[in-house]
Amino acid sequence: MPNEWACKEDTMSIRDELNRLDEEMEKALGNLDSLTALEALRVMMLGKKGQLTAMMRMMGQLSAEERPQMGQLINERRERFTRMLDERQQAMQKKERELRLQMERLDVTEPKPLPEIGSVHPNTLVLNEVVDCFTGMGFEVVEGPEVELDHFNFELLNIPKNHPARDAQDTFYIDDNVVLRTHTSPVQARTMTTRKPPIRIICPGRVYRADEVDATHSPVFHQIEGLVIDEGVSMGDLKATLAAFARRLYGSDIHVRFRPSFFPFTEPSAEADLTCVSCRGKGCRICKGTGWIEVLGCGMVNPHVLEMCGIDPKRYSGFAFGIGLERITMLRYGIKDMRLMYEGDLRFLRQFREDVKEG
């Protein structure tokens, strides 16, 4: 049975060869130093021209009984080698990625330039808060001209010709009949002459007074005036409205106090003081120890003004108030010199940002 022997002989040599391959594989895997080498090993063992494939070819020499047996052994190795190589590849890839991540470490605390976000002017920030507060109470924003007729700026507001408030030292004149508005009240006068009550408006805008510039004066500044006209409007309604404004702008511990005062277009008139926003009423330098700061003027619209604007004072009453925007802005942010607001120095402007406040 030379043939049978030969077969046995071949079987033995394939087995030896497989064992040798196992050893070689173990050794090669142990020496691997790169994914490239791993790919080369995969080709050498499992590729079309690889050693296992070569062995499969040798199977032709085997007997029919031995062939499946050997085939199984070879396939077993193919699977095992593939698994070993894959596992090794994954391990190496993982290690390589870890190495790369290690290399890519950044100093997350290193300072870098930021994208620059701008900001609106502090006056605008505060104006927006004020407007939100009043629109929330049903006020509509109405605007009017800054170069204004004497008729609306003075006449209809109970400030007749030759009234001291009209003096050139206070008012900028264009000609005898045209002025730069000295308050935003003419917008109220215009509204009263063109609309029927109920009226509930605020009028923000620039106003002009012939003042020289210093830390607390400016020939150009901003006012926000409010006007409500309806049946049965009382001074209590005015106080509640201003109290809501004060709380919204400066916090819930801020209260309003009315003091008797005088304005030509309101009667009764009041100065509305707020709890000092700096010391919260305890008394400090800013409020001169009183715990109160003078913030705005207000009152019930003078019946004579209503009449001049064509509104029946027997049926309707109303209130008006005027807030100096710069004043409340300076109080809000602790700005000590009004000139900063009109210089536009970025070192000043960059400090402002919008606050998110609870309702």
Place this chain on the structure above:
Amino acid sequence: MKVSMNLLKRYAPIPVSPAEYQERMIMTGTGVEGIDDLSEQLENVVVGRVLTCVPHENSDHLHVCTVDVGSGEPLQIVCGAPNVAAGQLVAVAMIGAKLPGGTIKKGKMRGVDSYGMLCSGPEMGVPVELYPSVGDEGILVFQEDHPLGTDVREIFGLNDHVIDFEILANRPDTLCVWGVARETAAAMGTELCLPEVQVKEDTTASIGDFAKVDVLDHDLCPRYAARVIRNVRIGPSPAWLRQALHAAGMRSINNIVDITNFVMLETGHPMHAFDLDKVAGRHIIVRRAEAGEILRTLDGKEHTLKGGELMICDENGPTGLAGIMGGEESEITEGTHTVLFETASFDRTSIRLTARSLGFRTESSGHFERGVSAQTVLDGLNRAAQLVNELDAGDVVSGIIDLYPNPVVNQPVVASVERINRLSGVELTGERMVEILKKLCFDAKVEGDTLTATAPKFRQDIEGEADLCEEVLRYAGYELIPTTPLKGAADGKRSTGMLQNDLMRKLLSGMGYYETMTFSFIAHKKLEQLGLPEEDDRMNALALRNPLGEDSAYMRTTLLCGVMTTAQLNQAHGNEHARIYELGKVFDNVHRTAENLPSEYNSLCLCAYGPGEDFYTLRGTVEVLLRQTGANYTILPVQETWLHPGRAAVIRADGEDIAVLGEIHPEVAEAYEMSGRVYIAEINLPKLFAAAKPMGYVAGLARFPAVSRDLALVVAETQPVGPMMDAMREAGGKLLEDISMFDIFRGPQVGLGRKSVAFSLRLRAEDHTLTDEEIVRVMNKVLKTVAEKFGAEIRA
């Protein structure tokens, strides 16, 4: 107005501390700016008698004195004053005494212990008005007797407070001690005790024999009253009078002049005293000045009158400016024998305009400008006569000249209790209202709902129900006003203009721009520096009649000048990079409104300089603003005097120029003192928002594939790319979804003076996959258009 508290207390008791008093007055409507405690400046200085006085052994000018201050052992005090002598009654600053210059400590002078100091007037801060002999050299020596140990503040009237009242414009009646006394009594709930004015007349003489007055212009002088004092005895005023004047900031002159000033202080009626012998013809004529008339006033100044000012004249001509200042000629002097006192009511406007035009105000004109009641003129005049009696300064001739052709009487105001309560929000009974009004010297009564009240004769400000409401409320207490939230719903909203501005500001903040604000004024020079031609609308700025200065003489027609000035300031302050803007009204003086006012509109001006800024970064910002409004626009090169000729663009939409932008012309930059390249844009917001489109519905995502085609076109170097793209977009029609430019090539291959511009076109149909024919048709149309319009050739 400054008032001595001691004087005020004579008329209305103040049973509370100064701080409480201030609070209560403020809360009832009388402003108090502050209360100064005069006694704080001087403490522990007492009257002492110099018992012995011997020269100091080691000095040629010091004396060693023993001084009795009425308490046990005499004190040893070293004194350097040359006038010190034994027997004198002096002011002794004890150890620990507080003087304006510091605190007194025990000292040793050239080896001799000194237990205090003998004071001079200046060392105690006591002015001559308070004690006449303080002006003398050396230490103050009391002329009259005082008990030893008396606190000197009592002698000088320094145990007092000075109250600084702030008088409201509608309450000129409170611009005097009696006025604030009335308010004080009402506020404190104390008794008002004004002096009863009684005049002891010299019945042997009648005023008609001494003087004659004619008022020719009663419209400017509703009432003129006069009294004559004969046998005038000019002399110094008593201490109480000097002290009262001093507290009010007035100087003591002599008894007659002091009486006029004191009556003004007390009653609010400015007075004038004439030396009647110096009044020509003893005849006073009140009339308007004629143009060119000349007057010398008490202060020695000569005034040339414009005509129309109200004058006090005698038969020789003008002697004084009515209500403002008397004349030099008839001034009261040591030698005055006969005096005419004038108390009058003058037209406030006339006084104000005259004082203004002549450029000076006096205490007197201040009173008249605010308004002096004609009804109380005689109260002032008689009070002066009474003081003449009291001070024995002369004999009051019997009779009064009182020219008052149209007497004013306060009319009763009829009001409704219920309406007053409804207006104030405070529930008060009619009886309570009457009680308050009576306290304020009103004549008041209530019947049912009807409140009838007549204001006292010194009040001129009570016209109607609302005035009564305020009177009642301020004494009932403003703190009673409840807080009652507004009733009824209303639609609160921002104006459209405000919403537009909000959008711009929000976008600009996101793009790193900071909002600035500058004044609305402009110097014409700044406009000229932009190089604008004379006929440019912006050069025709609205001029102010009374500007603060040349730099602020016009209303701005553009924001450029203000923003450039702000940029310059930032450069000067070392800010290397800036993105700033201003959004505000500009004033177009050429296109005027129906009311013939200038057209005001919102303009937006952006400015940037520094690293990373160039023409395109600025243009990008402007384009974002335009895109966010949905406006369709084109960008075109433009020539503007204030911009770099090769770096200036106009943005146009719907045929309107919406914005101009570019790099500031170096000449303009130089004129504005800016350095480096500065980029600026000005946007007309009404025009921008006129071109704005509402957002509308969004499109679905494309369902059919797009085709891309690249195109390199060779055109003249000077050909701007923008219009080419606009033309291609139009030619491409609906199928051309997008077009972008990705390269510009210049080189010999495309020829000198030419450039090759590479575009990428994306084509797509909404409802089907494009066919080759469609693509070719679109591309051919695009090519044909650019060839015809711009001479563009496909790059070989």
